[in-house]
Amino acid sequence: MEKHTADWSGRTTAGHSDQRSLDTGESLFRQGDPATALYRVVTGRIRLVRHLEDGASLVVWVARAGDTFAEAALFAEQYHCDAVAEAPSVVAPVPKARLRARLEADPVQCLDFARDLAAQVRDLRARLEIRNIRSAGERVLAWLRLQAKGDPPRVTLDRPWTHIASEIGLTSEATYRALGALERSGRIVRRPGTVELS
Amino acid sequence: MEKHTADWSGRTTAGHSDQRSLDTGESLFRQGDPATALYRVVTGRIRLVRHLEDGASLVVWVARAGDTFAEAALFAEQYHCDAVAEAPSVVAPVPKARLRARLEADPVQCLDFARDLAAQVRDLRARLEIRNIRSAGERVLAWLRLQAKGDPPRVTLDRPWTHIASEIGLTSEATYRALGALERSGRIVRRPGTVELS
């Protein structure tokens, strides 16, 4: 439970001077460009697209507010995908050279960085496992259970269901129907802004 | 492209003296146990299950041969989930204390560790994005494209389609049908053990 004055990404210390704004469709970097920084999304959505040898392309990830992306830039000479704004966005760059120097010099910060990545790995694996659940109702329920805190377990919604729906791989309609069914069967109780499990 | 005599997990150096075998159903550790090590799956499957406050449980991840799991143990006092063998399995423990000491002492190994995690993050994000593709055919094709190497792009299958099917979130039947359709439409050519994209 130790405290740090600054984390590796500068999330806590507000040195926002170098934030970059992007319009919809504007690209931040392209596959093959020299990797100079990794980024954190402040607002908006950044789509990462990989171009394949045969000319086809593939969406590899859509980074949303709070997500960091292109972490691998730290270990590569060039970017391995394009980064294009899906919506008006703001990103905070973390210069590669500076970060590397800091991580190499200070094992504490390096472990901090690793801890962050390990947490992401845990989170992503859980999301993947949720998608293995076929039933919309069970899927929503599983998500709720993962988020729930306290006894009785309760979830505080910090964003619209439409966002959550796409995160768990359902349409918003399917999600609303599932929520309705769960409530009708008494497995959850919905109040504005929160959901209580039972 | 530097070389290391040993990576953080001991994957390259073969110090197998302390590998542990598990029968189906046997558990490696339980939620709440003191976190003493993280592990790599040598053979078999290890299911990670989180127990929730209300008594329900949730599969958080199924680690397969080659996967490491419980990386977060490095940063926590206790395990946050159970680890149970789904099949006869062998795992290689990486003692927490020793690893921590090594990472703290040697920034190079710490960065190595971080690189490994970053690669996993990239891989998991891609898998997640693949699951956003609704059509079975397009999903299989996307997976093939991600795996493909060379020109013409070609994939070498190292495990049965049934395994791949569940990785990409389809039943084996749906996968076979998709493969059949892709082949009939001339988008792929299947030969024993490999698939060629076109």
Next chain:
DNA sequence: CGAAACGTTGACCGTTTTCAATTACAGTGG
């Protein structure tokens, strides 16, 4: 105040799941 996003519900359609049956094949032990 108006537009845009959110929340909700209905009906229909299409795809995938499910269940089932069959062939091929690899490894095992008699």
Next chain:
DNA sequence: CCACTGTAATTGAAAACGGTCAACGTTTCG
């Protein structure tokens, strides 16, 4: 060497579930 067992691969038919389209009330925010 050959039945025997289990897994992989394949195909069919029917059912179910979620997707899509559509319409509408509500809330939010500029």
